[in-house]
Amino acid sequence: MTTLGAVYRPQLPPENLRSVVLAAEESGVDSLWLWEDCFLESGIATASAALAWTSRLNVGVGLLPVPLRNVALTAMEIATLDRLFPGRVTxxxxxxxxDWMEQVGGRVASPLTLLREYTEALKALLAGERVTRAGRYVRLTDVALGWPPAKPVPIHVGGFGVKTLDLAGEVGDGTILDASADLDQIRAISASREHPVVVYVETDSRDRAFVTDLVASVAGAGATSVILQQSATSEDPEGFVRFVGSLDGVSA
Structure with a gap:
């Protein structure tokens, strides 16, 4: 069965998050996804709050931009979230x-090399390993988490470029496709790997038949999770999340 979720966009005020999270919890939405877009809201801080306000809801953070954050810090934050709220964070x-990475002085000559090194080191740390790496960008010496997750937390890799998506299939435990992906691309990506494929789909429609067909087509192309997102100008995220909750299960 393909799961169904929604996005709380970081263009919306942080103080409005709680009502949307509770709407997702109450309406049966499988997952609520949060983004760490510069320079809006922290993905980890919002995820922590969302998890604390709920008991059932799965919370996804996608994506964390790796040039912005040291890999050891990211591993510490993920491990803490998972130990506080086991099995509920992706x-x-x-x-x-x-351009954003340039603004903060984090842009590198080879983003793909950084993403590979970072993902591999992050997964090793979350698996409880003691890690020493001397990569082009990621350098760790005898680093191990004091409180690693009880089980390794799967790390998804996302993007839209061909090389990035190839890398996601190689080093990720899942792949995230943004709303620019068409059905042919979803089919090709889904067929080329055996791990979960999460697909963002942008729509402001609350026409049940239209959205049901839209979700079914993306699920039929191979998405294991379809995550509906409103446009940045939409004004009723709580109502939209409740609408998504009313659709849950249509993609079975």
Whole structure:
């Protein structure tokens, strides 16, 4: 069965998050996804709050831009979330929007090399390993988490470029496709790997038949999770999340 979720966009005020999270919890939405877009809201801080306000809801963070954050810190944050709220958090990483990374002094010559090194080190740390790496960008010496997750947390990798998506299939535990992906691309990606494929789909429609058909077509192309997102100008995220909750299960 393909699961169904919704996005709380970081263009919306942080103080409005709680009502949307509770609407997702109450309406049966499988997952609520949060983004760490520069320079809006922290993905980890919002995820922590969302998890604390709920008991059932799965919370996804996708994507964390890796040039913005030291890999050891990211591992510490993910491990803490998972130990506080076992099995309810999904993390995605990506190389970030390069113009934003330039603004913070984090842009690198080879974003793909950084993403590979970072993802591999992050997964090793979350698996409880003691890690020493001397990569082009990721350098760790005898680093191990004091409180690793009881079980390794799957790390998804997302993006839209061909090389990034190839890397996601190689080093990720899941792949995240943004709303620009068409059905042919979803089919090709889904057929080329055996791990979960999460697909964002942008729509402001609350026409049940239209959205049901839209979700079914994306699920039929191979998505294991379809995550509906409103446009940045939409004004009723709580109502939209409740609408998504009313659709849950239509993609079975």
């Amino acid at each position: 993390i995605g990483v990506g190389h970030g929007v390069q």
